[in-house]
Amino acid sequence: MVASLIKLLFPARCACCGAVAGGSDVCVRCKEKITYINPPVCELCGSELKRCGCKNRKYAFDRAVSAMVYEGAVRNGIRRFKFEGKVAAGRFFADEMLRVISREYGDVKFGLLLAVPMSKLSLKRRGYNHCDILCGHISKKTGIEFDRRALTKLRESRQQHTLSWRERMTNLSGVFRADSKKVAGKTVLLADDIMTTGATLSECARAIKNAGAKEVFCVSAAMTELNRIN
Ligand SMILES: [Zn+2]
Numbered sequence: 142m143v144a145s146l147i148k149l150l151f152p153a154r155c156a157c158c159g160a161v162a163g164g165s166d167v168c169v170r171c172k173e174k175i176t177y178i179n180p181p182v183c184e185l186c187g188s189e190l191k192r193c194g195c196k197n198r199k200y201a202f203d204r205a206v207s208a209m210v211y212e213g214a215v216r217n218g219i220r221r222f223k224f225e226g227k228v229a230a231g232r233f234f235a236d237e238m239l240r241v242i243s244r245e246y247g248d249v250k251f252g253l254l255l256a257v258p259m260s261k262l263s264l265k266r267r268g269y270n271h272c273d274i275l276c277g278h279i280s281k282k283t284g285i286e287f288d289r290r291a292l293t294k295l296r297e298s299r300q301q302h303t304l305s306w307r308e309r310m311t312n313l314s315g316v317f318r319a320d321s322k323k324v325a326g327k328t329v330l331l332a333d334d335i336m337t338t339g340a341t342l343s344e345c346a347r348a349i350k351n352a353g354a355k356e357v358f359c360v361s362a363a364m365t366e367l368n369r370i371n
């Protein structure tokens with residue numbers, strides 16, 4: 142009774158556009174505009190094999206997987222979640238990440254879950270790290286311990302949208318630090334909302350491995366098709 146009253150008063154909103162979604166996470170119109178990344182996927186970057194663009198790249202992580210392509214409704218939803226305070230949408234994106242984690246990493250025993258961190262300044266400006274929210278959901282459903290302090294961003298880096306892969310790597314060099322007391326010897330699951338070139342995830346993975354982690358596997362809700370960026 143109370144639950145149905147709450148539903149009536151606060152109907153579930155679409156995680157992508159905010160319209161009333163009639164009992165599902167995403168409305169029918171947005172659902173049609175989601176491109177899922179379907180297996181078989183590249184064993185390194187997680188793109189669908191026919192779209193893989195990672196051949197000339199060296200990553201510090203062992204593997205990355207993503208649930209959806211970053212375009213259309215998904216892009217809209219992630220922007221709202223990240224920049225407009227629509228934190229409730231995080232559950233939908235976390236559920237998509239959980240789906241791909243169990244499909245692709247079913248055999249991996251993770252000892253620790255980490256989120257791609259924000260600098261103190263950005264965190265202060267935005268008020269929340271959206272990746273922490275994703276990790277909160279993932280940890281709750283998988284039981285993997287989430288530590289929001291074990292990986293930190295030491296300083297602000299330049300905005301990356303206009304940078305090439307090489308420029309991104311230079312831009313991020315030495316920006317992240319992991320706490321060896323927390324990560325040494327562990328198999329780490331590292332989460333981000335979007336994988337664009339993989340440079341951020343790779344630099345985070347490098348810091349985590351420098352602190353003694355055994356392996357680093359990445360997961361993101363959405364990815365840009367890698368072969369679109371040089
Ligand atoms: Zn919608």
Ligand SMILES: [Zn+2]
Pocket residue numbers: 183184185186187188193194195196
């Ligand atoms: Zn690839």
